[in-house]
Amino acid sequence: MKKSTNISKLFRGSILIVALLVLWQFLSTSGLLPAYLLPSPVQVIKAFVQDFPLLVVHSKVTLLEAAMGLFFGIVSGFLCAFLMDRSAFLKDALYPLLVLTQTVPTVAIAPLLVLWMGYGMTPKVVLIVIVTFFPMAVNLYEGFASADVDEMRLLRAMGAGKREIFSYVKLPNALDGFFSALKISASYSVVGAVIAEWLGGFQGLGVYMTRVKNAYSYDRMFAVIFLISFLSLILMGLVNLFQREAMPWKQLNR
Missing domain, CATH: 1.20.5 (Single alpha-helices involved in coiled-coils or other helix-helix interfaces)
Incomplete structure (x- = not known):
């Protein structure tokens, strides 16, 4: 069925x-x-097949940048959410900064990062961290803050400390929000890498897009657009698979 x-x-x-x-x-x-x-879909497919080896080379660079930026975005987002949950003062101090990072357009930040850090991989990774940091931090914090009060009281009555309460109540409660944010961040990481590569670089799908656009090869332009969408969908599918393994009880409830 x-x-x-x-x-x-x-x-x-x-x-x-x-x-x-x-x-x-x-x-x-x-x-x-x-x-x-x-260009017609047939022309786009032909362009994709012709440039496939070149697209693979550029995709490896973009995916490496996306993976590194997503990793550091998750780590920094988790640390920020953990600190805000532990301290009301830090929550009041950090939360406005989180919101502020999202009010500045990504396209406006990217040129500054390239100016400060050069045309290597570093500005791309930093931009991805900025893009993915906010959803991770906010969703994790909301999960920590919405943990069941009665469960925490029960654990305290049984002699549990802050570490046990965090591990057995707050962290499991935040997993749903974590994976929701991870799906968004995974797709944002690829897009953020491509945007950063538009402004300068030596390899990557964004660099490839700039070159074919300047050559007016719009069939290749459409081919790389579909490839970027496909890579984002694959990353989201991997997150769904990871979520099913990490939260088997959710599948049972369904």
Whole structure:
């Protein structure tokens, strides 16, 4: 029953995608839109196949930057949420700074990071940390703060300390919010890496996009856009798999 339901959902989701591809192909081949402005899906696939080895090389760089930035974003977000949960003073001091980091557009920060840190990998990783830090910190803190008060009182009555209360009550309660933030941060990490690479670099999907845009190769432009979307979906799928392994009780409840 569950397998047939999943197949039905996949079929319904595929219908719209196929319809859009057919419409796209029609608009490209009918002459309603110039081919150089909107290359057909067939042209995009051909460009993807032709440049596949080059795309693999650039993808490795972008994924490495995304992985490093996401890792440090998770670690810094967890530490910030932990400190805010432990101290009301730190919460009042840090929370406005968290919000402030999200009011500055990413495109405005990236040139400054490149100016300060050069064209290497460091400014890309820092930008990804800035992008992924906020959802991790906020969701984890909300999970810690919303832990069941009665459970914590029961553990205190049994002689548990702050470490045990955090490990057995607050941390499990924050897992749902953590994985929700991780899905967002995983997709943001790839996009953030590409945006940083637009402004300077030697390799990466953002560098590749800049080069094909300057050459007016819009079929290759569309190919790398779809590749970036595909990589983001893969990362989100890996997070879902990790969540099922880390929270088996959630699947049982469903």
